Amino acid sequence: MQFNSITQKLHDWYGENKRLLPFRDTEDPYKIWLSEVMLQQTQVNTVLPYYNKWIKRFPTISSVANEKLDTVLKYWEGLGYYKRCINFYKAIRIIKDDFHCKIPNNRKNFILLPGVGEYTASAVLSIAFKKPYPVLDVNVKRVMSRMLGIKNLTRHNEKRIMVHLNKMIFKDNPGDFNQAMMDLGSLLCKSSNPLCSKCPLRTNCYAYRNNKSDKYPNKIKTKTLPHYDISIGIIWRENKFYIQKRNLKSMLGGLWEFPGGKIKPGESAKVALKREIREECGVSIKNINKIGIVKHSYSHFKITLYCFYCREKKDSLELNNNAKMITINEIKNFPFPKANHKIFELFKQSQFYV
């Protein structure tokens, strides 16, 4: 292969710094695809344990397609952005029904699948099938922004960056090129405190030559997150408590939770809980005991959870398809969001847990 000097430097650097990640030590497009979905907005070290557990339980496409969504979601529990899992599951079902369990190796068909966008299509096709598609993730954007001195990552400027990437890409191994660019971005050309002295491309980098690495790319101002107060109840009947499944279309869709809801302005936490429990469980609760407070932060708002313990009379709760009474030992069978696990922990430390 003939490379220009920048591409040659990147190639040499990657040869010396290649990481042996489990999802890169394979040619199975299913495994590479899974890893790319897990890696969306999530760093490698966070993904590793989830990826390993998932592959052990679901080693093939058919092993996913033959399970129910609930079973699969449990293996995503804690990783966040659960729509990724739901879309991946939907896509796998389509692969089974329409493609005989074989992942399409052309971009037009692959990118039509739910949860597969520009990045994922390029990553999987380049790594698993050696197709010459450069990826443009947040790492590559940052590297190119600094190298070329492009401050604002507008759609127009991203197209300009893509023109460069298409010239730079290793024609014989596009997957290695994409991996090298992303590794360079995440290990050296970091968002804050970049390790420019170790960067093989520093003499070609506009931002480095002008001592302006921290100015590229432009930072976007973040809004302060709104805050909500929420009441939740752990409603017991004999040795079981009430949980309900969140609507698939909503935030945290498909996961289970304790009943409860937002406290209205001027409303007390206890009154709010009574109102919500009447609406959701069809009962009027009386024995309400305060357990404590849990704070949690989501991507676009924060909450304070006022947690209560309630003991109900036998056979008084309404149970539809999306509601269940379970024992403490059955928690492991249902996917819960992080906030609910915090509540479990609080409850276990309370006087009501025996």
Place this chain on the structure above:
DNA sequence: AACTCGTGGGG
């Protein structure tokens, strides 16, 4: 085109 969608780590 903005906004929604989780969670954990770092400064």
Place this chain on the structure above:
DNA sequence: TCCCCAAGAGT
């Protein structure tokens, strides 16, 4: 403690 940030996609 609080804010920023992270291998994006759907709407």
